Amino acid sequence: MNSADSTLQASSGRPLGFLRRYLFSTDHKIIGLQYFFLALVAVTVAIILSLLMRFHLVWPAAHLPFTSGGIMTPEQYLALVTMHGSIMVFFVLNTAPQSAFGNYFLPLQIGAPDMAFPRLNMLSFWLTLAAFLVMLSAFFVPAGAPISGWTAYPPLSGINDATGPGEGLGQSLWLVGILIFGVGSLLGSINFISTTIDLRAPGLTLMRMPLTVWAWFVTAILSLLAFAVLFAGGILLMLDRVAGTSFFLPAGLVVSGELEMHGGGSPLLWQHLFWFFGHPEVYIAILPGMGVVSHVLANFSRKPVFGYRAMVLALGTIGFLGFTLWGHHMFVSGMNPYSSLVFSFLTLSIGVPSAVKTFNWLGTLWGGKLQFPAPMLFAVGFVSFFVTGGLSGIFLAQPTLDTELHATYYVVAHFHIVMGVAAIFGIFAATYYWFPKMFGRKMNEALGKLHFWLTFAGAYSIFLPMHFVGIAGGVRRYADSTGAMYLAALQPLHLFMTIAAFSTAAAQLIFFYNFFASLNRGKPVSANPWNATTLEWATTWPPAHGNFAGQFPSVHRGPYEYSVPGASEDFLPQHLPEDASAPHDGEQNHAN
Amino acid sequence: MPTSMTARSAKRGSAGNYGFFGDDHGTGGASQRVYVTGMIIALGGILMFFMALTSAWVVRRGLMAPDWESVRWPAILWLDTLILAASSVTLARSRHCLAAGHSEEYRQWWGVTTILGLLFLAGQLSAWRQMSNAGLSLASNPASSFFYVFTAAHGLHILGGIAALLLVAFHSPRHLAPATASRVVALYWHFLGAIWVLIFALLIVEG
Numbered sequence: 001m002n003s004a005d006s007t008l009q010a011s012s013g014r015p016l017g018f019l020r021r022y023l024f025s026t027d028h029k030i031i032g033l034q035y036f037f038l039a040l041v042a043v044t045v046a047i048i049l050s051l052l053m054r055f056h057l058v059w060p061a062a063h064l065p066f067t068s069g070g071i072m073t074p075e076q077y078l079a080l081v082t083m084h085g086s087i088m089v090f091f092v093l094n095t096a097p098q099s100a101f102g103n104y105f106l107p108l109q110i111g112a113p114d115m116a117f118p119r120l121n122m123l124s125f126w127l128t129l130a131a132f133l134v135m136l137s138a139f140f141v142p143a144g145a146p147i148s149g150w151t152a153y154p155p156l157s158g159i160n161d162a163t164g165p166g167e168g169l170g171q172s173l174w175l176v177g178i179l180i181f182g183v184g185s186l187l188g189s190i191n192f193i194s195t196t197i198d199l200r201a202p203g204l205t206l207m208r209m210p211l212t213v214w215a216w217f218v219t220a221i222l223s224l225l226a227f228a229v230l231f232a233g234g235i236l237l238m239l240d241r242v243a244g245t246s247f248f249l250p251a252g253l254v255v256s257g258e259l260e261m262h263g264g265g266s267p268l269l270w271q272h273l274f275w276f277f278g279h280p281e282v283y284i285a286i287l288p289g290m291g292v293v294s295h296v297l298a299n300f301s302r303k304p305v306f307g308y309r310a311m312v313l314a315l316g317t318i319g320f321l322g323f324t325l326w327g328h329h330m331f332v333s334g335m336n337p338y339s340s341l342v343f344s345f346l347t348l349s350i351g352v353p354s355a356v357k358t359f360n361w362l363g364t365l366w367g368g369k370l371q372f373p374a375p376m377l378f379a380v381g382f383v384s385f386f387v388t389g390g391l392s393g394i395f396l397a398q399p400t401l402d403t404e405l406h407a408t409y410y411v412v413a414h415f416h417i418v419m420g421v422a423a424i425f426g427i428f429a430a431t432y433y434w435f436p437k438m439f440g441r442k443m444n445e446a447l448g449k450l451h452f453w454l455t456f457a458g459a460y461s462i463f464l465p466m467h468f469v470g471i472a473g474g475v476r477r478y479a480d481s482t483g484a485m486y487l488a489a490l491q492p493l494h495l496f497m498t499i500a501a502f503s504t505a506a507a508q509l510i511f512f513y514n515f516f517a518s519l520n521r522g523k524p525v526s527a528n529p530w531n532a533t534t535l536e537w538a539t540t541w542p543p544a545h546g547n548f549a550g551q552f553p554s555v556h557r558g559p560y561e562y563s564v565p566g567a568s569e570d571f572l573p574q575h576l577p578e579d580a581s582a583p584h585d586g587e588q589n590h591a592n
Numbered sequence: 593m594p595t596s597m598t599a600r601s602a603k604r605g606s607a608g609n610y611g612f613f614g615d616d617h618g619t620g621g622a623s624q625r626v627y628v629t630g631m632i633i634a635l636g637g638i639l640m641f642f643m644a645l646t647s648a649w650v651v652r653r654g655l656m657a658p659d660w661e662s663v664r665w666p667a668i669l670w671l672d673t674l675i676l677a678a679s680s681v682t683l684a685r686s687r688h689c690l691a692a693g694h695s696e697e698y699r700q701w702w703g704v705t706t707i708l709g710l711l712f713l714a715g716q717l718s719a720w721r722q723m724s725n726a727g728l729s730l731a732s733n734p735a736s737s738f739f740y741v742f743t744a745a746h747g748l749h750i751l752g753g754i755a756a757l758l759l760v761a762f763h764s765p766r767h768l769a770p771a772t773a774s775r776v777v778a779l780y781w782h783f784l785g786a787i788w789v790l791i792f793a794l795l796i797v798e799g
Contacts, residue, residue: 116626186637193633198626228637232644239741244731247652251659264657264734269648276644 026118027545031125032104033438035095038129039427042091045136047505049084053077054498058491060480075165077479078147082166083139085150086174089281090181091132093419096427097288098223099128099188102216105434106192108536109210111201111553111575113546116194120187127184135177138170146171149477151274154248154267155255158240162255175238182231185223192220201535201575203555207312208574210534210559211305214312215291218319219284225323226280233273240265268333275326282419283322286386287315289426290357293379296429297361299532300376301368302570304560307360314353314360321350331399332406340399347397354390358383369563369570374448375433381456382425388460389418392467407477410470413463421459428455431515436529440541441522447514451507458504465493531571534559538575624772631776635783638749642787645745646794649738653798661733665795666722672715673792679708680785687774699761702774705781706757709750716747742791746784753781 022030055062056072063070103121107114115121138145143165148157152175161168196217200209209217236247240262248270249262298305305311327335327343361383370376392414395401405411428451435443474481474490481487481494528537538553553575561572653660686701720743723729728736759765760773768776 116630190630190633190637194626194630198629224633224637225640228640229644232641232648235745236645236648236741239730239737245737246659246731246734247648247737251657264655264659266651266655269651272651273644273648 024122026114026122028103028107028115028118028121029438029543029547031121032100032102034125035100035103035128038125038132039092039096039100042087042095042132046084046087046092047508049080049087051501051505053080053084054501056479057481058495058498060482072479074479075147076144078149078164078477079139079145079166079170081477082147082149082174083135083145086135086178087132088420089150089285090135090178091128093285093423094185094281095128097292097423097430098192098216098219098284099124101212101292101427101430101434102192102219102288103188104438105536106195106213106216107199108437108539108543108547109213109534110196110199110204111535111538111548111555112195112199113548113552115191116199117191121191124184124188124191127180127187131177131181131184134180135174138166138173138177141169141173143168144170146174151271151278152237153274154237154240154265154270155250155253155260158237158249158267158270159253159255159260159262160241162258172238172241175234175241179231179234179238182227182234185227186231189220189223189227192216193224196220201553201555204535204574207309208555208558210291211294211308211311211315212288212291214315215287215289215294218315219287222280222284222287222319222322226277226284229273230277233270233277236273237270268330271330271333272326275329276323278329279326280319280322282415283318285419285423286426287318289382289423289429290315290386292426292430292433293361293382294357294364295534296375296379296433297364298560298562299433299530300371300373300379301365302371302562303364303368304558304562305360306363306366307356308558308560310356311360314356317353318350318357321346321353325350328397328402331402337399344397344399348394351390351394354386358387358390373432373445374443374452375429377449377452377456378425378429378432381452382422382429384456385417385422385425385459389414389416389422393418405470407475408470409466409474409476412476413466413470416466417459417463421463425455428452428511433530434536435515435518435522436525437536437541437543439519439522440524441518442525442529443514443518443522447510451510451514454507454510455504458500458507461500462497462504465497469493469497528573531569533561533571533573535574538573623767624769627768627772627776628779631779635779638783639787642745642790645738645742646790649742649794652734652738657734659733660735663723663728663733663735663739665739666719668715668719668722669792669795672712672719673788675708675712675715676785676788679705679712680782682708683778683781687778690770690774698774702757702761706754706761709754709757709781713747713750713754716743719743739795742795746788746791749784749787753777753784756780 021027025031025034052064052072056064056077061071064072103115143161146152146157146166147164148167148171152171156163156167157171157175159167196209196213236245239245240248244262246262246265248267249260249265250267251263251265253260253262294305294311325343325346327339328347331340331343365380372380392410396405396411396414432443432448435441469490470476472490473486475487478487482491525541527539527541530537535553535555539548555574556576556578557572557574559574561567561574563570564572682701683705686698686705689695689698689701720740723736723739728739730737730740756777760770760777764770764773
């Protein structure tokens with residue numbers, strides 16, 4: 001391990017070669033970008049997988065090039081389900097908001113030269129990349145990728161290829177990928193937490209931290225505690241697969257007509273271990289987005305965040321409650337109804353801090369001098385999807401309703417909207433907002449707005465009808481729903497959703513074009529193009545290795561001092577000394 | 593939280609105010625303390641890992657499945673427990689000498705701790721050997737499965753601890769003051785001792 005001081009020494013030494021600078025860099029900003037581009041590749045792969053699924057649902061008999069005999073088998077469809085979910089959850093929703101933006105901006109926002117342990121940070125990224133490649137390689141082994149979903153329930157996932165194609169080597173590779181990813185995440189979260197605790201600039205008290213920093217901090221704590229549990233469960237599952245133990249495999253199990261020589265284990269034990277990780281994982285995906293949205297809403301409302309302390313408290317409460325309600329994923333597992341009741345109450349109670357956040361976001365907008373550049377649009381979009389997805393959660397939190405809806409598209413619609421779309425809107429808001437800091441230019445505004453409206457309308461078009469399919473009994477994970485009469489009646493809705501999915505995916509090409517074209521041709525901007533208050537804007541572009549060129553800022557006020565009465569400008573940067581705040585020239589002061 | 597109190601009194605931003613755990617000012621203090629912070633956080637993760645295994649044990653045991661067979665644990669585990677406890681004492685002794693400025697004694701006790709750690713591992717391996725001679729392998733029954741999983745997971749952590757003890761003894765990292773290095777290692781080592789007591793208690797009381 002290597003303390004942050006050493007990076008300063010490194011930066012004052014001879015210039016680093018290309019490999020040390022861009023590939024094996026210990027600079028948190030480069031590592032953040034590496035995570036970002038990894039997530040960009042991962043999301044592309046995972047979207048293609050989802051389009052194949054949507055296509056197959058509507059035209060199950062159509063010929064596809066990569067399948068044996070030209071027609072997708074149900075098992076191949078399940079392999080797509082598994083890999084789409086796993087890649088999206090781990091390598092997009094976990095990687096982009098926390099690892100990518102957190103790495104890049106947490107040290108900048110707290111005025112630190114780097115993460116606390118830069119070499120450990122590099123190791124975290126390389127482990128994450130290795131995990132991605134290992135998991136992806138499951139597609140290229142003879143029997144293909146696993147079919148057990150991202151939750152990998154045993155016994156299906158716990159034996160071998162007797163339970164289905166992909167359950168041999170494919171499932172093992174998937175599991176090894178998850179274990180490697182877990183180690184990378186654990187190391188990453190140690191770094192995030194230590195950095196936030198110990199490396200804050202003078203004057204940056206906890207209650208002066210930007211809400212983004214709070215969100216990354218709480219998320220890192222969730223990561224630390226949750227991934228440790230997944231790691232333990234993953235090892236036990238691996239032993240069941242390869243060493244003949246029976247932690248999760250029940251006695252008397254007959255697979256493909258043969259009695260398995262395992263005994264006495266409990267598949268439900270895996271579900272408990274998995275969801276003790278899996279539910280916090282949902283918040284790992286969404287909390288950083290909440291931080292970004294608070295940050296962006298204040299910036300473009302030109303107002304302080306409404307109820308800053310309540311926002312911090314709500315983040316902490318959501319994080320804590322997130323560990324107490326995993327059982328709501330298991331209402332149909334035959335658990336004691338009294339347990340269901342407790343899990344149900346705890347689940348519903350998370351509506352309180354969620355409502356506090358939503359109320360405060362609206363409170364931040366209320367009466368503000370609203371501006372609507374692309375990051376603001378996506379932040380508002382986040383709030384919309386968070387509310388929509390949260391509302392369907394209230395239904396699913398009730399065991400009696402969940403029993404009906406659990407295996408249907410209603411659940412798919414719910415978690416896609418709240419954990420998928422909302423989180424991705426958070427990622428988009430962050431990308432448009434911080435692009436100038438990362439690359440010294442702005443992304444194109446007109447294309448950004450077009451991208452927003454198409455994605456906003458497109459995502460609702462995919463996932464709103466999905467609720468109705470679920471309520472009508474449309475079963476999830478079925479590769480072909482044309483066989484049963486009541487399911488066949490839902491096909492027109494499926495067709496609509498598939499068209500919407502392809503259109504929304506096409507709209508993302510606008511984003512990709514805008515992103516890559518703006519790297520070289522975007523409008524060059526000043527060091528603080530959004531007239532923002534927090535420390536990431538207090539350094540030059542590009543921030544050098546060590547971030548503040550030895551001139552570390554000290555902090556004199558809260559993070560969101562917009563439109564302070566009596567001030568000469570409508571924003572007061574955190575690093576501005578108090579006496580200088582009255583008559584100051586914004587351009588000079590925050591660009592030094 | 594004391595930090596926000598001190599910070600509020602240092603509102604003008606003239607003094608540094610880092611951390612939850614202390615009030616040292618300036619980056620020099622922070623850069624040493626961050627190793628201690630990092631270790632405490634890491635121990636939180638390791639604790640969750642062993643808690644997850646323990647919960648799995650509790651659930652699996654609680655199923656009262658017929659395949660669970662009580663095992664007579666090798667007696668050497670008692671000796672091993674004593675060895676690990678002794679190593680915590682010698683490590684504390686070593687750190688005491690370091691603080692008192694007796695660097696020769698500090699190195700001696702540090703070395704004794706390392707040797708005790710190696711003895712502990714040798715004892716665990718011998719316990720494995722006795723188990724396997726008695727026909728109890730990883731897959732024999734859930735009690736022996738958990739035994740191997742617990743001891744392997746703990747043993748690997750001890751191996752890491754021995755590596756850290758050796759590293760500090762022979763090639764201490766540049767950025768670490770000896771006091772910091774020994775504090776970080778000691779936190780880890782005492783923690784692993786406590787985890788072992790927990791595991792062993794679980795095995796002998798209910799295994």
